[in-house]
Amino acid sequence: MAIHFTIERSGRVFNSRADGGAPFFVGCQTSYRDRSSGDDFEGLFNVPRRELPRLLYKATDFRGMYKFWADFIEPTSKCEGGNFLTLNSYDRARFTWGFGQFGAHVPDGDFVRFFRDMIGRPENPDYFPDLSVKDGRIVKTSGGTAVALETATSTAPLMDYLNPTTTAIEDSEVISSAKLIHWTTNVQQARDLQVMHMVGVFKSMMRELDARLALDGRGADICLAVCDIRHQGRAKIPAIQTALNSSRPLTNLLGLGSISYPERCATLKSEIAAKGALLTSKKWNRQNGDFV
Amino acid sequence: MPIQPALLSTASDEWKRWGFSTVPVHGHKSIGGRESEPPYVQFVNDYWVAVGEPARNGKSPYPWSAAFVSFCFKTAAAGAGFPYNEAHWGYCEAILANPKTYPKLKLMDPASCVLSPGDLLWAARGGADCPTAPTSFDGATEALKKGRWFCSHADIVVEVRSGEVDVIGGNVSDSVTRSTYKTMGDKIRDPRHAWLAVVRNGL
Numbered sequence: 001m002a003i004h005f006t007i008e009r010s011g012r013v014f015n016s017r018a019d020g021g022a023p024f025f026v027g028c029q030t031s032y033r034d035r036s037s038g039d040d041f042e043g044l045f046n047v048p049r050r051e052l053p054r055l056l057y058k059a060t061d062f063r064g065m066y067k068f069w070a071d072f073i074e075p076t077s078k079c080e081g082g083n084f085l086t087l088n089s090y091d092r093a094r095f096t097w098g099f100g101q102f103g104a105h106v107p108d109g110d111f112v113r114f115f116r117d118m119i120g121r122p123e124n125p126d127y128f129p130d131l132s133v134k135d136g137r138i139v140k141t142s143g144g145t146a147v148a149l150e151t152a153t154s155t156a157p158l159m160d161y162l163n164p165t166t167t168a169i170e171d172s173e174v175i176s177s178a179k180l181i182h183w184t185t186n187v188q189q190a191r192d193l194q195v196m197h198m199v200g201v202f203k204s205m206m207r208e209l210d211a212r213l214a215l216d217g218r219g220a221d222i223c224l225a226v227c228d229i230r231h232q233g234r235a236k237i238p239a240i241q242t243a244l245n246s247s248r249p250l251t252n253l254l255g256l257g258s259i260s261y262p263e264r265c266a267t268l269k270s271e272i273a274a275k276g277a278l279l280t281s282k283k284w285n286r287q288n289g290d291f292v
Numbered sequence: 293m294p295i296q297p298a299l300l301s302t303a304s305d306e307w308k309r310w311g312f313s314t315v316p317v318h319g320h321k322s323i324g325g326r327e328s329e330p331p332y333v334q335f336v337n338d339y340w341v342a343v344g345e346p347a348r349n350g351k352s353p354y355p356w357s358a359a360f361v362s363f364c365f366k367t368a369a370a371g372a373g374f375p376y377n378e379a380h381w382g383y384c385e386a387i388l389a390n391p392k393t394y395p396k397l398k399l400m401d402p403a404s405c406v407l408s409p410g411d412l413l414w415a416a417r418g419g420a421d422c423p424t425a426p427t428s429f430d431g432a433t434e435a436l437k438k439g440r441w442f443c444s445h446a447d448i449v450v451e452v453r454s455g456e457v458d459v460i461g462g463n464v465s466d467s468v469t470r471s472t473y474k475t476m477g478d479k480i481r482d483p484r485h486a487w488l489a490v491v492r493n494g495l
Binding site: 001064065067117120121122123124125126132135136141189190192193195196199200203204 | 317318319321416417418420422424425427455465466474476477481482483484485486
């Protein structure tokens with residue numbers, strides 16, 4: 001039976017109730033101008049806000065399952081806010097979710113793959129009863145007709161479903177956000193799925209970046225800096241290659257994008273330093289496809 | 293004589309017959325044959341025969357994963373030791389209700405059960421006409437005892453490795469598919485499904 005979500009607005013703050021229960025925080029209205037395109041965006045964010053429950057990703061909770069990879073993804077999670085409930089619907093990705101900030105704009109990307117698995121869980125009829133996975137794709141069923149929301153080349157219908165425009169905050173945007181927040185808060189496996197997919201994203205990224213940047217034998221601290229840069233998209237391959245080829249690769253990698261994103265780069269630097277030997281004692285091994 | 297070797301080889305032979313469809317933990321799934329295409333449409337008929345529905349095939353509008361499990365047990369010569377059924381709910385209910393009839397099969401809590409090849413891994417499933425399914429062992433066994441039917445799915449455990457288990461099941465991505473799931477201490481921990489029970493197979 002689908003849970004009924006209602007919206008409550010107070011100034012720039014949006015709350016929701018599930019089936020008339022206690023109100024819970026969804027997000028705050030914000031505006032954003034893209035520096036490169038000059039486009040204006042409006043949407044929701046919720047980290048850092050004291051109203052948001054502190055459902056934080058901690059590597060120690062997942063080492064048993066994912067071993068070293070639980071630590072490898074933690075610095076980037078801290079850079080993204082660290083909270084399983086992190087929401088951003090105010091930039092060109094239209095809808096990014098979770099401690100890994102999976103973006104809905106990439107076909108077959110991290111959010112799409114994660115959301116397919118969420119929809120496959122038995123709680124889905126409570127949250128997104130009109131969505132299902134057919135032939136490996138997310139479809140919306142309306143009036144007996146199923147329409148694909150994503151293909152190998154586009155997620156535009158899925159983005160429209162989650163967040164119809166980037167110029168205003170729509171009810172459907174708040175409701176979609178509220179559903180994911182409620183689901184993730186109340187079902188441990190919804191959080192576990194984020195971790196599984198974040199590990200998958202970084203494993204896949206390591207193999208891909210190794211092929212392009214020859215990372216075989218590189219320390220995990222350097223590999224992590226490269227992965228974080230690509231995950232956020234703050235530098236391109238040639239710039240990363242130049243930093244890798246320098247005499248101080250980690251320092252130079254941490255400097256990429258530091259003018260536009262000084263806080264993120266500082267957080268990444270301190271988180272890598274905090275991991276210490278846990279990172280520096282491991283090296284990427286191409287043959288194993290893993291750190292050894 | 294234990295049926296486990298024959299059960300595993302039957303499941304593997306079927307997987308091969310369908311073109312090695314695979315769903316890994318990470319990365320892209322690879323699907324070989326699909327249920328509605330020849331010759332696979334007729335392979336599904338083989339499974340339906342095992343549960344007394346010889347008119348059905350891969351184009352029939354019924355989920356066939358339990359028929360696949362029943363086919364594998366029947367082919368492995370489980371005889372009267374397995375309660376063949378067209379629904380996973382049906383054979384799980386029979387195992388729970390008739391322990392003296394099926395003494396070598398037992399429903400175990402997946403949270404604490406170490407997996408072995410030949411076991412069945414049972415999970416909740418949603419669907420258009422499905423009532424709300426339980427999400428735990430206690431909820432599932434209570435529903436079985438009270439006769440509350442729900443949609444579900446089960447696969448045959450074929451390989452247990454450190455941190456992962458491989459299972460083979462029917463009607464997974466419209467194929468017979470080998471899927472890999474995450475484990476910890478050889479217990480199922482994969483968050484993609486709500487795990488209801490392990491059917492410990494001592495046949």
